[in-house]
Amino acid sequence: MVLLKLATSTILGLLVLGGVTTATPSPEASPPGARWSWPLSPKPSILRSFDPPEKPWLSGHRGVDLGPTHDGAPVTAPSDGVVAFAGVVVDRPVLTIDQGNDLKSSFEPVSSELKAGDTVRKGQVIGTMEPGHCSNATCLHWGVRRGEDYVNPLGFVEDMRPSILLPLN
Template sequence: MITPSAVLVAVLSAAPPLPSPAGWPLEPPFSVVRGFDPPARDWLAGHRGVDLLAGAPGGAPGGAVLAGAEGIVTFAGPVFTRGVVTISHGAYRTTYEPVLPLVRPGARVVAGQRIGTLAAGPSHCAPATCLHWGLRHGAAYLDPLGLPAPPPIILLPLGP
């Protein structure tokens, strides 16, 4: 018997591999302040990406926003009150907002290339400024935290 979960596993396993090499869209230090929380149904509320708080507490407007992976810019401009950059990575797309874009549609970018500047303004982290980073495969939203390699672990001494 084929169950809905078996079909979902088959569909996900058939997806092409994530773009590579991949990296983080902000330079350290940053923290994940809100994780991926997909809705139970497409039309319900959820959080279809992650929010990254850049720099010092309160966010760091003006910081560099970097391409998470190699690809082609398919959109760079305003969506309502926020600047958005979308990059196509073959079957996948990443989105970055709020951003003052430094790239134009059609531009080829490499992982780690500066694509814009983190913009102040309305965000999920208000009154702080954070980057909302999304990942899609077709119509399905995915957790973008699965895209980059883990950040390096830095060990610090316990004493002075």
């Protein structure tokens, strides 16, 4: 029992000092030092959260809605990348950036002069907001895919790891 308490307090001490990482990085996590920036400034409100479907063909919300913002508001690249798509999907202008490492982010409704193959830098204005996604406000729908799977975009701009409570003694 004493050995167990000693081992526990040693592990907890290492956790507090940052010597050991216990949480496995989530699929949404980005490498340290490679944090993305918010595509809207100032930091927007989250109007609708990421709510992926259980199966790829089911309905869900495969991104986040950010805002409210206004028509013509600038949208910026959250990280360096290359424009993979710029055009209209159904009835909305969409811009998709390939960030490398099998990551692609999409923004709608965003009007842009960029075209496929253009290089963008983190923080660069990539387009302007248009109405059409949120019914009661102008908002930005931001989605991120890793390969074919949608992941939570907020994991690239916020620390989404669960909090760990440590004992006081």
